[in-house]
Amino acid sequence: xxxxxxxxxxPDNAELAxxxxxxxxxxxxxxxxxxxxxxxxxxxxxxxxxxxLGLPDHDGLTLASWLRAxxxxxxxxxxxxxxxxxxxxxxxxxxxxxxxxxxxxIISVVEFLAQIEPLLA
Amino acid sequence: xxxxxxAVIELIPASQFSIGELTSIYNQTxxxxxxxxxxxxxxxxxxxxxxDVDLERSLxxxxxxxxxxxxxxxxxxDRAWVTRLGVIPGTRKGGVGTALVxxxxxxxxxxxxxxxxxxxxxxxxxxxxxFFKLGFYEVGELLILRRAPxxxxxxxxxxxxxxxxxxxxxxxxxxxxxxxxxxxxxxxLHHVTDISGLRLTLxxxxxxxxxxxxxxxxxxxxxxxxxxxxxxxMAYAFLSHLHHQYPRLDTRLENIHVSDPHLPGFRKMGYxxxxxxxxxxxxxxxxxxxHSK
Numbered sequence: 575x576x577x578x579x580x581x582x583x584x585p586d587n588a589e590l591a592x593x594x595x596x597x598x599x600x601x602x603x604x605x606x607x608x609x610x611x612x613x614x615x616x617x618x619x620x621x622x623x624x625x626x627l628g629l630p631d632h633d634g635l636t637l638a639s640w641l642r643a644x645x646x647x648x649x650x651x652x653x654x655x656x657x658x659x660x661x662x663x664x665x666x667x668x669x670x671x672x673x674x675x676x677x678x679x680i681i682s683v684v685e686f687l688a689q690i691e692p693l694l695a
Numbered sequence: 696x697x698x699x700x701x702a703v704i705e706l707i708p709a710s711q712f713s714i715g716e717l718t719s720i721y722n723q724t725x726x727x728x729x730x731x732x733x734x735x736x737x738x739x740x741x742x743x744x745x746x747d748v749d750l751e752r753s754l755x756x757x758x759x760x761x762x763x764x765x766x767x768x769x770x771x772x773d774r775a776w777v778t779r780l781g782v783i784p785g786t787r788k789g790g791v792g793t794a795l796v797x798x799x800x801x802x803x804x805x806x807x808x809x810x811x812x813x814x815x816x817x818x819x820x821x822x823x824x825x826f827f828k829l830g831f832y833e834v835g836e837l838l839i840l841r842r843a844p845x846x847x848x849x850x851x852x853x854x855x856x857x858x859x860x861x862x863x864x865x866x867x868x869x870x871x872x873x874x875x876x877x878x879x880x881x882x883x884l885h886h887v888t889d890i891s892g893l894r895l896t897l898x899x900x901x902x903x904x905x906x907x908x909x910x911x912x913x914x915x916x917x918x919x920x921x922x923x924x925x926x927x928x929m930a931y932a933f934l935s936h937l938h939h940q941y942p943r944l945d946t947r948l949e950n951i952h953v954s955d956p957h958l959p960g961f962r963k964m965g966y967x968x969x970x971x972x973x974x975x976x977x978x979x980x981x982x983x984x985x986h987s988k
Contacts, residue, residue, distance in 0.1 A: 583733055584726055607735065630722070630735040636912055639844050639945045657729045658970075665967055670843045 576694050579603045579620040581611035581637065582655060583630050587678060591624055591655070594683055595690070608632040612640055615647070621694055622651040625672070627658065635670045642671035651693040704791055706798045709753035709767065714740050720755060720762045724781025730816060730970055745886045746778065746877060747771050752802040756782070756791045766795035768802055769877060773981040775803035776877040777813040780822070792822070796829050800977070810978040812877060814950065817971040831975040836953040837876060839969040842938075842946040846965040851939040852897070852932040859892030864906040867892060868918045874984050876950040876974055884908075884918060895932050897924065905933040914946040919957060930960025938964065950974075 578595050582588040583606045592602045603618055605611035608629045615623060623641070627634035634654065641647050654667035654675035663675045673693055680686045709717055718736045725731040734742065743750065746769045753767040763786045769776035777799050782791045803811055814837060815822045859867065868881050877883070884890055884906065892906040901924025908916040914937065921929040938946075950972065951958065 583722075628731040628733055630733040631738065632912065633947075635841060635843070636945045636947075640912060642845055643943050657731075659729070662968075662970065666841065666969060669841075669845070669965075669967060671845050 575599065575601050576622070577601045577603065577618060577620040578690075578694075579605065579611065579614055579618065579623045580655075581605045581608070581614075581623060581629065581634065582626040583607060583628075584626075587626070587655075590680055591686075594680070594686060595624075598687065598691075600694075606630075608634065608637040608640075611637055615641060615650070616644075619646070620650065622653060622690065624653050624655050624676070624690070626678075627654055627656040627663075627666070635666060638667075638670040638672055653690060653693065703758060704763065704794050705757045706754045706794060707757055708751055709755050709765065710750040712755055714743075716762075717755070717765065720765045720783075721779055721781060723762075723783050724764060727784050728816075742779075743767075745883055746776070747882060747886075748778065752799070752806070753779075754795055754798045754802075756795055764791045764795055766792075766799050768799045770803070770806065770808070771877075771880070771882050772983055773808060773810065774984055775799075775806070775808045775811045777811055778877075780813075787821070792825050793829070796825065800829065810976070810981050810984070812974070812976050812984075814876060814878075814972040814974050817973055823973065826975050829977070831977045834874075834974040834976050837950040837972045837974055838948075838953055838958075839972070840946075840948040840951060840961060840966045841969050842961075842964065842966045844943050844945055848942055849935050849938045849964070851936045854898070854932055854936070855896040856936055857894045859894055859904070859906070861888075861890045864890050864892035867894075867904050867920075868906055872918070872920060874980060878950050879916070879918060880984075884916065887916065890916075893933060893936055895929070895936065897928070897932055899924065901925065901929055901932075903929040903933070905937065907937065909941065909944070912945055914941060914944050915948065917948055921957070926956040927959035927963075930957035931963055932960075934960060934964040 578600045580588050580591050595602050605614045608631050625634045652672045654672045656663050657678045667675045676689045714736045718739045722733045748767045749770045756764040764782035766780040767778050894904045896902045903921040905919040
């Protein structure tokens with residue numbers, strides 16, 4: 575079973591993403607800030623992280639750069655989860671080593687999954 | 696359809712709330728922002744300390760249902776700073792934001808301060824209009840820049856480089872750098888412990904310096920000056936030395952003036968624009984701001 579870690583501090587946003595991904599049979603883990611997200615990634619080695627870019631301790635981009643600088647995450651997929659305008663989200667997430675981004679809030683479950691699932695194939 | 700009567704808003708000094716409560720209300724007001732910038736209690740406490748926020752003069756808006764908004768006031772000598780203003784979604788357009796800003800202006804007035812400054816995220820039209828309505832005027836645009844540590848390693852430009860200790864760095868930033876946004880004023884750097892710097896002399900005689908904060912994962916709070924030479928070249932030289940020394944650190948810079956002549960050097964070094972803010976002032980800037988020491 576593929577493992578997905580959601581790092582998101584707003585409970586409603588995290589819960590919606592969790593429900594959608596769990597309904598597709600993924601094992602879903604959650605963390606609400608960058609430091610606990612980093613520790614959870616070390617402990618559980620997820621296949622993909624859905625990463626909020628605005629976190630209360632360090633921002634999501636900084637967490638992405640820690641993960642990319644750490645050993646053992648070469649195959650990890652990181653997807654930014656953000657309300658930023660698409661052009662900014664694309665440029666920032668790409669430069670920080672993310673594999674894609676999804677817009678917040680989730681409006682279409684179909685579109686959300688279409689951005690996540692190909693990365694887990 | 697009958698109109699709901701507006702609830703009576705009471706403004707309470709923020710000092711009457713715990714840091715945890717202030718963090719909670721602040722985060723609730725930002726939850727639907729494009730760039731929400733949430734904080735935990737530790738970060739908010741650091742923010743209050745670093746930026747001279749006076750909680751006695753900062754305000755929380757309450758109505759019969761509880762906390763509705765928050766706004767904080769930074770105070771430095773003869774100037775004040777409006778910051779962390781936010782109103783909980785669903786409560787907006789009911790006069791809470793106006794009441795909070797008016798309340799802060801009254802507080803700064805009680806201190807004898809008639810110059811107030813702030814920054815507002817570009818395209819946050821309701822906040823921008825509110826500040827215009829209350830007498831603020833635009834001063835310029837500010838950039839928030841990022842540089843990921845993933846770009847290829849940088850070779851430092853050939854230069855005579857000397858590392859500066861904290862006391863030397865703090866001495867340098869007392870130089871006249873013109874009017875700076877609140878976050879980049881000298882007082883801010885004096886509150887930060889992990890400050891150091893770099894002085895460079897290039898082969899053509901150009902000279903300048905860079906002061907920065909280095910944390911475990913992050914470089915930030917750059918203050919710099921080109922004494923002689925091309926600022927863009929000097930910026931590239933500073934950055935090539937800094938990123939060569941700290942290749943694995945993320946970098947975030949706040950409130951760089953869009954007209955800063957050093958910017959081409961930042962862009963060449965891989966810095967990208969995250970978003971923009973508009974700087975606004977109210978009143979005549981005091982000499983202490985224009986000739987920042």
